[in-house]
Amino acid sequence: MEEALKESEKQLRTLINAMPDLVCFKDGEGRWLKVNEFGLRVFQLENVPYQGKTEAELATFSPFYRDALFCCKESDKQAWERGCTFRLEEVIPQINGEPKVFDVIKVPLFHSDGQRKGIVVIGRDITELKKTEELLRKSEKLSVVGQLAAGVAHEIRNPLTSIRGFVQFLREGNFKDEYFTTMLSELDRIELIVNEFLVLAKPQVMNFRRKNLSTLLHQVIALLSTEAVINNIQIVTDFIPVTALVDCDENQLKQVFINILKNAIEAMPNGGQITVQLKQQHDKVLLYFIDQGYGIPEERIQKLGEPFYTTKEKGTGLGLMISYKIIQSHQGSIQIKSRENIGTTVEVILPIAFDESHNFHT
Template sequence: MKTWLYRSTIYIPFIIGIILLEELWAQIALLIGLIFFSVKTIRETTSVKTGVTITETLYSHMLESMPDFVCYKDGDGRWLYVNEFGKRLYCMQEINYIGKTDTELGELIPFFKESFEYCRDSDQKSWEVGENTRGDEAFYIPSGEFKTFDVIKIPLFHPDGSRKALVTIGRDISQLKETEAIVLQREKLGVIGELAAGIAHEVKNPITTLQGFVQLISESGTVDKYYTQVMKVELDRIHIMSSEWLSLAKPQAKTKTPCNIIEALDYVTSLLQPEATKESVVLDWEPTWPQVEVMGDRQQLIQIFINIIKNAIEAMPAGGYVFISCQVVDSSIILSIKDTGIGISKERLKHIGQPFFTLKEKGLGLGLTLTTKMVQEHKGTLEITSEESVGTVVKVTLPIYEENVA
């Protein structure tokens, strides 16, 4: 996999790795599932043992040498096979794991009890869905490292529909996740830097007020109670703005909690209002919509909307409007950001979101790529429609937090 070096020594291997190799990795996982299915089927249906033995030996060598976790369970969740990588990962070299369930292995290897319980629950979801599932699984290992795996689960069924086996393949993407966090932070700091002028303007206003009252107090020689009240309000404004921007800039651990999406949007519009005013752009947004929560990382959700709305503002160098609205449909909320900018041609629209493609004179073209990825991490979708000389509409659809679904 190649590594590209762009401005300020920003290394960006994870984007290329994920986008160019993601489908290949999925196909490899499916191939492994097919191998297990084929070998088992051959053994059940043929009496020619020699060919099967040779085939099994070749497959076994291949699976044992893979740098990925590979596991095979029967329809009742009992472990029948795990490759060498998996044994080392879960400290199972000295454990007789065959025929045991995740719950039983959790008792034998207490350090991984929580991880085995998670595996059991995610297995059950795969069986219920009845088709291949994919997701991240993260946990600590005895060395103290925090590992993240891209896991694909493949349920296999008998002809009568009963459960036959479950193949699990996991690829260690810990380094990709670390690099991704670095690039996301760089992107975030880049946005903050571009908005610095607006923040300077916002801070300048209360400072000017404070200077005026200090001069009045100095000239009069007395301290009026009204003056101190106003000065306190202005100092509080500066403190709040400073705290919010420090919170936005500070790297945050990804923790998903119920998040009020309307409050997050209201925060973003307030944050971007100075820049919008400077660019003669009106942000048309009334936070009077139903208070809806989504399960997510608040900092990432804020970053998603900053990226989208900031792009909309920049698409209107001569000024215009950004209309922000939301709509609840079934168990999802659809947030729409529409601008009256120059629009995007159909040809260019096809490439929007691809790494290193950008409509800006400056920038890496990673903003929307990262935004799309963050939306997907929240089990959502991002859709863009545009018409030249009319404007662009970006729709973000996110699942509503279950307790809020009627």
């Protein structure tokens, strides 16, 4: 039995070492028990007697990875607190190259009396996948920017026409204070439109900050108002007072909202009304985009979000896929409900930001 047990352990070790993922077993105190070869290479601990040591102790052997090791310790703590499988992305720096991004799953194990038994950590290198997603996101953003260009030009032309007329009046000697007031108002309008357009078009790294969603939605609606009017569509807002803040990348959320609203506009060739609702429910903010378009057949809804699957004649399906990815990266979700010839409702759910004491930010 002892020989059989040794052989079984050897086979298990061979299997784990052959895996292209980081695999680590820790005890209830966070001490490393078993790590596969890939996991040791990630932190350059190949020649270190790691067994029985915590991240803090291992950091003394590999100072370059000190911060990454302590981040692992903190995410272990979150897994213990949740008491169930916990998934997250962790960034691990590399001495001779750019950081690697890992999709990490942590499985806390408990004794029958509830005491900590151990934790299993599995991490997969998704650096190249993240690069591909970013390229798709940039591609979709360029597409959106190109489609918005005509609407922005039209929106700018209107105030320019007013300004030109008032300048003509001034040239003829007709000076009135309201002329200057109107001209300044129109110039402010142009500045707002151009700034919103440039923010969307400008390439930016992920930059999470706490924002009020009602402000972002009003900015997006202002940007798309001309396209809506051209298509005989009215965008109506129904915002129940929401003071909570959301941790988000402002630019990326705007891209999501623009994608959803543009889809709604394109689904309503005969005009109508799009209603945008904003609500707060416990620890979440709920957004609803409700159109009166031709709807989506039930059998197609399940496939929405897949790359290159689209209900539009000239669509690529990438816009909705990127939107799903962006909301997922914000720890949120998207749900789509639709009825043919009645309309579609897109529900976006995002978590409210809270501080370390678990108090909601308002």
